[in-house]
Amino acid sequence: MMRKRYSLKPVMLAVLLLALSPPVWASYAYYVGKNLTDEGAVMIGGTGEEVSSHWLEIMPAEDHSAEDTVGVGVTADAGIPGELIDIPQAEHTFRYLSMSYSDFEGFPEPLTNGGINEHGVAVRDVWATNRQELIDMTETPQQGPQYSDLARLVLERVTTAREGVxxxxxxxxxxxxxxxxxxxxxxxxxxxxxxxxxxxxxxGLWAAERLGPDDIRVLYPGYIEDFPTNFEDDPDYMGAENLISFAEEQGWYEGEGDFNVFDVYGRQDTQARTGGYKYMSQADVEEALRDLVPISEREMMNQVRDYRIADDEAGYGQVATLKADTDADMQRIWVAPTSSVAAPFIPWWLGVQEVPMEYGQHRYLSKGAASTFLNPDFQVQEASDFAGRRFKQVMYLMCEQPERFHGSVTELLEGFEQDSFDDLNWVETSAQTLIDQGKRDEARQLLTFYSQERAEDALALGDTLVDWLNASLELRDQRRRPQGVLPNDQGGETVNCLVDADPDKPRNAQ
Known part of the structure; x- marks a missing residue:
């Protein structure tokens, strides 16, 4: 039976499922094939959903010695206890950009959902719970790279998506x-x-499915469904050698008929495309994206920013168009420094040489901040404004009366982004011209200057929005004071801009 779109019954079920799950079971990822975009290029988007601070990092390319190693894995504090191990480092690691975060119990910081590297390979990490029998049979202490390790190692080491798999x-x-x-x-x-x-x-089980030029995929949770049993002979699929045989041994697959990866190995009390979500299922978002074909970056941003998706759990937003024949320094990704429902997307290139202090790591929501004093090396950076905190303020104030403020704030965010879109041609043409003339350092200076200026302008916009929203609430309604005892919530409804937390309720933005 088909579920009504955005109905509250599945919403409440999803909230219950998420409340019973670790906070890391989150994050969205969107994929749109190159035949379906207005620029004829692959496009991705997504959010990162963690109870943590998030900050922007641009990691340089590096050469390493044969003796160098990198630590991977989880500690004994993880929900499924493990032990850290060292594995050999690559001889050369690539430059990449990512949003990092600090907090998941037993998973050493800094963690990442992914980002983009100098070869235009983009990675997004998304929760995808397995059937309980698999979780129960996990050996402890477990060893090997975890989800963030895998995302980072892919960014550091591969030049194509297939190589990443x-x-x-x-x-x-x-x-x-x-x-x-x-x-x-x-x-x-x-x-x-x-x-x-x-x-x-x-x-050692894993499975991979290729997405082509005419595909759209939304992951929340991640899923793979129909899968050929002779996948070794199919270039569109990859997997562990025992992917099919282990399922047969366990009695989860009878050896005949279709092999559905989600049905066999996924969580058994939900569905691949219509279960486990908050307010929009994967199927709903995929349908919304297909209705927009050919899709532009502006439209992808709108989907990532949708108030049914971007709430207090969304630690940042990302959108990238992956174009052929792009110079390493010209690889570009748009990043909103916290939930994009309340923060502007800012363009960053791999040629940018330095992240502004205001977008770097701060103690706000960082692991261990409440029980330790500040590392003196960070005192100047910590004294700077923090973009993540500033736009959290915008969200909390705007979502106090979303029917009144949401439309106006969205209009201002989109206007700010349009100014960036209007500048892209001259910025990228100028930088590419400098590169073609052998003036790569000058091109990097230009890209750094422009991104940092937009980041500074974004903070100024955030300051203005906070002042306006505070004044509007104070002068017309008096600001509401909390009735609870503690500010920390233990798994209930998070802050969002749904009117009365109802995704079906009409909006009357002023």
Missing amino acids: ELIGELIDQYGYSTYGGNTHLIADENEGWVVWEFAGSQ
């Missing part, structure tokens, strides 16, 4: 996999995307 498979085969209960990655490049699902159970 192969790398994940090789790492799991060689070193194992540390899990909180199952996870997926969306890996994309200028030609294609791949959904990679890594499974709990300590059996």
